[in-house]
Amino acid sequence: MMSRLILLIFIFPASHLACHVRGSRNQNGERLGVEPASEVTAEGRAGPRPPGGRWSRGVPLDCRGAYWAKMAAMTKALPRRLVGLASLRAVSTSSMDTLPKQVKIVEVGPRDGLQNEKNIVSTPVKIKLIDMLSEAGLSVIEATSFVSPKWVPQMADHAEVLKGIQKFPGITYPVLIPNLKGFEAAVAAGAKEVSIFGAASELFTKKNINCSIEESFQRFDAILKAAQSANISVRGYVSCVLGCPYEGKISPAKVAEVTKKFYSMGCYEISLGDTIGVGTPGIMKDMLSAVMQEVPPAALAVHCHDTYGQALANTLMALQMGVSVVDSSVAGLGGCPYAQGASGNLATEDLVYMLEGLGIHTVSPPTPWWRQP
Amino acid sequence: MMSRLILLIFIFPASHLACHVRGSRNQNGERLGVEPASEVTAEGRAGPRPPGGRWSRGVPLDCRGAYWAKMAAMTKALPRRLVGLASLRANIVSTPVKIKLIDMLSEAGLSVIEATSFVSPKWVPQMADHAEVLKGIQKFPGITYPVLIPNLKGFEAAVAAGAKEVSIFGAASELFTKKNINCSIEESFQRFDAILKAAQSANISVRGYVSCVLGCPYEGKISPAKVAEVTKKFYSMGCYEISLGDTIGVGTPGIMKDMLSAVMQEVPPAALAVHCHDTYGQALANTLMALQMGVSVVDSSVAGLGGCPYAQGASGNLATEDLVYMLEGLGIHTGVNLQKLLEAGNFICQALNRKTSSKVAQATCKL
Numbered sequence: 001m002m003s004r005l006i007l008l009i010f011i012f013p014a015s016h017l018a019c020h021v022r023g024s025r026n027q028n029g030e031r032l033g034v035e036p037a038s039e040v041t042a043e044g045r046a047g048p049r050p051p052g053g054r055w056s057r058g059v060p061l062d063c064r065g066a067y068w069a070k071m072a073a074m075t076k077a078l079p080r081r082l083v084g085l086a087s088l089r090a091v092s093t094s095s096m097d098t099l100p101k102q103v104k105i106v107e108v109g110p111r112d113g114l115q116n117e118k119n120i121v122s123t124p125v126k127i128k129l130i131d132m133l134s135e136a137g138l139s140v141i142e143a144t145s146f147v148s149p150k151w152v153p154q155m156a157d158h159a160e161v162l163k164g165i166q167k168f169p170g171i172t173y174p175v176l177i178p179n180l181k182g183f184e185a186a187v188a189a190g191a192k193e194v195s196i197f198g199a200a201s202e203l204f205t206k207k208n209i210n211c212s213i214e215e216s217f218q219r220f221d222a223i224l225k226a227a228q229s230a231n232i233s234v235r236g237y238v239s240c241v242l243g244c245p246y247e248g249k250i251s252p253a254k255v256a257e258v259t260k261k262f263y264s265m266g267c268y269e270i271s272l273g274d275t276i277g278v279g280t281p282g283i284m285k286d287m288l289s290a291v292m293q294e295v296p297p298a299a300l301a302v303h304c305h306d307t308y309g310q311a312l313a314n315t316l317m318a319l320q321m322g323v324s325v326v327d328s329s330v331a332g333l334g335g336c337p338y339a340q341g342a343s344g345n346l347a348t349e350d351l352v353y354m355l356e357g358l359g360i361h362t363v364s365p366p367t368p369w370w371r372q373p
Numbered sequence: 374m375m376s377r378l379i380l381l382i383f384i385f386p387a388s389h390l391a392c393h394v395r396g397s398r399n400q401n402g403e404r405l406g407v408e409p410a411s412e413v414t415a416e417g418r419a420g421p422r423p424p425g426g427r428w429s430r431g432v433p434l435d436c437r438g439a440y441w442a443k444m445a446a447m448t449k450a451l452p453r454r455l456v457g458l459a460s461l462r463a464n465i466v467s468t469p470v471k472i473k474l475i476d477m478l479s480e481a482g483l484s485v486i487e488a489t490s491f492v493s494p495k496w497v498p499q500m501a502d503h504a505e506v507l508k509g510i511q512k513f514p515g516i517t518y519p520v521l522i523p524n525l526k527g528f529e530a531a532v533a534a535g536a537k538e539v540s541i542f543g544a545a546s547e548l549f550t551k552k553n554i555n556c557s558i559e560e561s562f563q564r565f566d567a568i569l570k571a572a573q574s575a576n577i578s579v580r581g582y583v584s585c586v587l588g589c590p591y592e593g594k595i596s597p598a599k600v601a602e603v604t605k606k607f608y609s610m611g612c613y614e615i616s617l618g619d620t621i622g623v624g625t626p627g628i629m630k631d632m633l634s635a636v637m638q639e640v641p642p643a644a645l646a647v648h649c650h651d652t653y654g655q656a657l658a659n660t661l662m663a664l665q666m667g668v669s670v671v672d673s674s675v676a677g678l679g680g681c682p683y684a685q686g687a688s689g690n691l692a693t694e695d696l697v698y699m700l701e702g703l704g705i706h707t708g709v710n711l712q713k714l715l716e717a718g719n720f721i722c723q724a725l726n727r728k729t730s731s732k733v734a735q736a737t738c739k740l
Contacts (some may be wrong), residue, residue, distance in 0.1 A: 236578055278703075280702025281661055281702075282697050282703045307732065307736045308695065308698050308732055308733050308736055309694075309698065310695070310732075313660075316658045320658045343732050351657070353654065355654065356625075357624070357625025357626070357628060358626060362464065
């Protein structure tokens, strides 16, 4: 039985937004970070997916310093978890049979990738890049991020970019939004799909958007309600699923809890981000095993950073586990603001090469039910 | 219960030699490539392993669980070593720098480090100082320093310089073999046989390499059956271990799986290693698949040195730092001190005036 591997390559606003965590400042001395979310109701939502998706925010982070210190302390105290070859071989025995024959690829370079660039990329260049990616056959391209230019100057031209790109039929162009205000601006500019960002780490959430995970859910809920009313799909991102620069090791149970919440609130899909690229295949496997107890595999994606060269191997493990959506970035754009010189996101070219070699064809997805006439 | 499962093979000159295939020329216009082998008998050899028996090279590993216990039972008699690979292609690296690099790799905990290549300087100028390097390095106890040899003459020179282990190269592609050493695969076996006989007499271990196992720059797709045939031949002739090389890095995990499935029908997994090039960014994923298939020996190169003569600007071998990072994350103890390994990589990159290809090294490097 073939299963469809859907690759969502979506890297633009997520980690870019995450790059500007609270506490960092731009060249004008202004504080950078996620713009505070507007007040939302505490009412959660379950039931059928609203038209649209959700938010995730990811931050490519350096895993030196605090992270490694924490990991060193934790690994000394805890017995070594043996994922090892026994576990790997168990996955492999049927792995090739479960890989899908068709995959959807989504590109995140225009947002997550460019966001990490020091020099401001001009609007025409951004538009041309997105148009070229559309012509390359990618079916989901995260175009920009509707955050305040004060926080993320690179994305200041978000409305112009979204309005300026060619909207190819069969291709979706989601945009990142930090809050309800950003959502409204995105919709006004013509967005049909938005992304929201959360994290599996309390400390990371606190430092990034100055609230707890629970409070962030309250904020997101208002967005999801508005999105449902406006027939906008919402995709959710969960950052730090394989490790956090502040907390170190992240429990798979916590990732599952946050992912489940996003899913129940109405996100049609949740992208699980190894934000600082510290994960390895065994950790990926453990995390996905936990998450898949709570959320159907078809609603999951992985978003691997290549900070430590593990992205493709981690992605392969995720595919073997049944994930059918993968985020990646053209030319491996992205980087890590906490690791000078570090590499960025999983490169779309390398991902496509592997998928093609595996006999997995990349095609556009069928029209979602909520978009059918 | 501990058993050492994953063997990190750190290969110094091997792929370096492979880089200088027939048809390429040095700055003097002289043809580069493997020096033609001397005539050998057609007599093959099978039967008992040469002195040194079944060696496995790799890193001592932490292992628990039923799988590991089983592997321990299978392999506990086999020593594990790390062979290191550093392919220095660009500028001629001075002898002291090469010696220092190897010493640093020894101190990093790698247990097998392929030190040099006893080929004619006419073919591979970078390896002209092979005897000096082999004599100049510190020989740490518990670490082996194999050297590549192209023929019997090279073997004799290597032994004279103190080599205790040698490596020989074949390929799963007829065209590649023809272009590289100007003979057929069958003829190459005849040449190797003389080496293996001499090695057995001298109590020298021999490791075999099979190139182009996942694709050939001349033939394109390579059949797994052919790889299995060549590997089996090497094994039966007396190589204690055979490293299967994706020489041009074109392989992907599915192809790796198919190839290994075929080879493992003919040769025990414990005698196999994989040698992945990262030309298309697939090395670590391919290696992961090999581990899942039961391979327990992996070749890699500090700083991802290597490159590919068929793809200008392409990256090189699997970076040892990135491999160690993955293995450690999988709970597989390697015995390698990553910090010291990073220092070795940094050292050689500075000497070469080039950027590291290791992502781990890039992530920990401050600009």
